[in-house]
Amino acid sequence: SQTIHQWPATLVQPVGSPLSLECTVEGTSNPNLYWYRQAAGRGLQLLFYSVGIGQISSEVPQNLSASRPQDRQFILSSKKLLLSDSGFYLCAWSLQGQEQYFGPGTRLTVT
Amino acid sequence: SQKIEQNSEALNIQEGKTATLTCNYTNYSPAYLQWYRQDPGRGPVFLLLIRENEKEKRKERLKVTFDTTLKQSLFHITASQPADSATYLCALPPNTGFQKLVFGTGTRLLVSP
Numbered sequence: 001s002q003t004i005h006q007w008p009a010t011l012v013q014p015v016g017s018p019l020s021l022e023c024t025v026e027g028t029s030n031p032n033l034y035w036y037r038q039a040a041g042r043g044l045q046l047l048f049y050s051v052g053i054g055q056i057s058s059e060v061p062q063n064l065s066a067s068r069p070q071d072r073q074f075i076l077s078s079k080k081l082l083l084s085d086s087g088f089y090l091c092a093w094s095l096q097g098q099e100q101y102f103g104p105g106t107r108l109t110v111t
Numbered sequence: 112s113q114k115i116e117q118n119s120e121a122l123n124i125q126e127g128k129t130a131t132l133t134c135n136y137t138n139y140s141p142a143y144l145q146w147y148r149q150d151p152g153r154g155p156v157f158l159l160l161i162r163e164n165e166k167e168k169r170k171e172r173l174k175v176t177f178d179t180t181l182k183q184s185l186f187h188i189t190a191s192q193p194a195d196s197a198t199y200l201c202a203l204p205p206n207t208g209f210q211k212l213v214f215g216t217g218t219r220l221l222v223s224p
Contacts, residue, residue, distance in 0.1 A: 102154030
């Protein structure tokens with residue numbers, strides 16, 4: 001069966017520090033991968049998605065970036081965090097045209 | 112502009128009653144629509160997918176309808192239980208393709224014993 005892992009579960013970082021969140025998927029090949037952010041009490045905002053290795057589509061202009069170095073690995077990064085980057089970050093995978101499966105999420109607090 | 116609207120106010124119902132949640136969309140032409148459940152501090156969990164040629168779909172106590180004329184989907188939970196308390200999100204593909212989903216902001220359901 002398929003599983004999706006995200007780490008860390010929680011993170012507290014100062015403003016201006018770098019960020020790296022990692023997501024890995026097991027049990028499937030060539031999935032579509034997604035990064036979402038959910039601010040407190042708000043909806044899901046799609047940040048990036050990828051349909052293959054090295055293929056990244058950015059949905060929202062910001063100081064974040066994403067990379068997909070391997071088929072089942074998706075990384076979200078920032079060189080300098082802003083206060084507004086605080087939120088709940090979710091990674092998800094799907095096969096095209098199908099439902100999405102979400103990871104457990106990372107709670108990021110920028111102080 | 113394109114919008115997906117779900118009632119932002121929480122829906123409070125008593126155990127055993129049927130909960131009905133609404134998802135309205137504007138300026139989308141989705142081939143399908145999906146419903147997810149999200150518990151606090153967790154990622155959304157997929158519940159049901161309904162296609163544009165399906166009027167209704169059922170799974171255990173869940174029922175979803177899809178009216179492409181009204182541009183609306185209704186999500187029903189029959190014989191609701193306190194364990195059904197959660198936020199329910201609808202999602203649909205944008206007009207540009209099926210590689211991603213656009214999510215509504217969700218409706219919080221509270222089922223009291």
